[in-house]
Amino acid sequence: MDINNFKYDEVGLNRFFGPLEAKIMELLWEQERSIKEVQQRLDQDKPINFNTVMTVMNRLVGKGVLKKRIQGRGSLFHPVQSKEDFIKDQSKKITENLLDGFGGVVINHMLDAMEEVDQTLLDKLEQKIKQLKEDKS
Amino acid sequence: MDINNFKYDEVGLNRFFGPLEAKIMELLWEQERSIKEVQQRLDQDKPINFNTVMTVMNRLVGKGVLKKRIQGRGSLFHPVQSKEDFIKDQSKKITENLLDGFGGVVINHMLDAMEEVDQTLLDKLEQKIKQLKEDKS
DNA sequence: ACAACACACTACAAATTGTAGTGTATTAAC
DNA sequence: GTTAATACACTACAATTTGTAGTGTGTTGT
Numbered sequence: 001m002d003i004n005n006f007k008y009d010e011v012g013l014n015r016f017f018g019p020l021e022a023k024i025m026e027l028l029w030e031q032e033r034s035i036k037e038v039q040q041r042l043d044q045d046k047p048i049n050f051n052t053v054m055t056v057m058n059r060l061v062g063k064g065v066l067k068k069r070i071q072g073r074g075s076l077f078h079p080v081q082s083k084e085d086f087i088k089d090q091s092k093k094i095t096e097n098l099l100d101g102f103g104g105v106v107i108n109h110m111l112d113a114m115e116e117v118d119q120t121l122l123d124k125l126e127q128k129i130k131q132l133k134e135d136k137s
Numbered sequence: 138m139d140i141n142n143f144k145y146d147e148v149g150l151n152r153f154f155g156p157l158e159a160k161i162m163e164l165l166w167e168q169e170r171s172i173k174e175v176q177q178r179l180d181q182d183k184p185i186n187f188n189t190v191m192t193v194m195n196r197l198v199g200k201g202v203l204k205k206r207i208q209g210r211g212s213l214f215h216p217v218q219s220k221e222d223f224i225k226d227q228s229k230k231i232t233e234n235l236l237d238g239f240g241g242v243v244i245n246h247m248l249d250a251m252e253e254v255d256q257t258l259l260d261k262l263e264q265k266i267k268q269l270k271e272d273k274s
Numbered sequence: 275a276c277a278a279c280a281c282a283c284t285a286c287a288a289a290t291t292g293t294a295g296t297g298t299a300t301t302a303a304c
Numbered sequence: 305g306t307t308a309a310t311a312c313a314c315t316a317c318a319a320t321t322t323g324t325a326g327t328g329t330g331t332t333g334t
Binding site for chain 2: 005006088092095097105108110111112132
C-alpha cells in the first residue's frame with residue numbers, strides 16, 4: 001500500500017488522494033464497479049473521458065489500494081480495505097510516525113488537539129494507560 | 138505558512154520538506170546564515186551549486202518558513218519559527234485535521250499508537266492529562 | 275465479416291523539487 | 305576609474321505526481 005502522503009490543507013479523502021482518485025475510491029467503497037460504471041457515474045456530474053477513468057483506476061491498482069477482478073468481458077474493481085479500515089490504518093501510521101519521529105515534542109499538542117475535539121477522549125486515554133500499566137506488572 | 142504535506146514514509150524533517158530543503162532548514166535552525174554560508178556547508182558533503190541553494194532558499198521564503206534580512210551587501214536567512222515550534226504547530230494541525238476530518242474512526246487508533254510509545258512518554262502523557270483535568274475544574 | 279466494446283500503450287500538461295545557466299548591478303581592488 | 309568579483313534576479317529544464325485523452329488491438333456479438 002503506497003499511500004504515504006497526508007495533505008492537511010485538504011478535505012476528506014482528498015487528504016490521501018488526488019481529487020479524481022478520491023471520487024473514484026468513494027464510488028468503489030459504495031460497491032464493486034466496472035470502469036464503465038464508474039465513468040458513467042462521474043460523467044453525470046461533469047463530462048469525463050472513459051480512458052481517463054481507466055488510467056486512474058489502474059494507477060490505484062498499482063498503488064495497492066484497489067484490486068481488479070475479471071468478470072466476463074471486463075473487470076470489476078474494489079478497494080482492498082474498507083474505508084474505515086483504510087482511514088484507521090493511515091491514521092495510526094501518521095500518529096506513530098509523529099510520535100516516534102518527534103516524540104515528546106508533539107505529544108502535548110496532540111493531547112491539546114484531542115481535548116479540543118472531544119473532552120471524553122482524555123478519560124479514554126487515561127483508562128488505556130492504567131490498563132497498560134496493569135498489564136506490565 | 139504553506140507547509141501542509143506530511144510524508145509518513147520519510148524520516149525527520151523530510152516529512153515536511155524535500156531533502157535539500159530539509160538540510161537547509163536544519164542549518165538555519167542552528168543559526169542565521171547567508172546563502173554563501175549555507176552553500177559552503179552543504180558543499181562539504183557533496184558539491185552543490187550556489188544558484189541551486191539560492192533558489193531553494195528563496196522558495197522557502199516564499200513558503201513563509203524563512204525570512205530574509207538584508208545585511209550589507211547580502212542577506213541573512215532565518216526560520217520564522219524555532220524548530221520545536223514548527224514541529225509542534227504542524228503536529229497539532231495534523232492531529233486536529235485527523236480528528237475533525239475522520240472523528241471517532243481514528244481516535245482509538247491514535248490512542249493505540251500512543252500506547253506503543255516508551256515509558257517516559259507515557260509518564261508525560263499522564264502528567265499532561267492530570268494537568269488538563271485540573272485546568273477544567 | 276463487421277461493429278461495438280474493453281483495455282493496453284503512449285503522451286502531454288500542471289505542480290513540486292532539485293538543478294543550474296545567463297544576465298545585471300553593486301562592491302572591491304588595483 | 306576601469307576592471308573583477310560578488311550577490312542576486314530571472315529563466316529554464318528534468319523527474320515525479322495527478323489529471324487528461326488519443327490510438328491501437330483484440331474479443332464479442334450479431
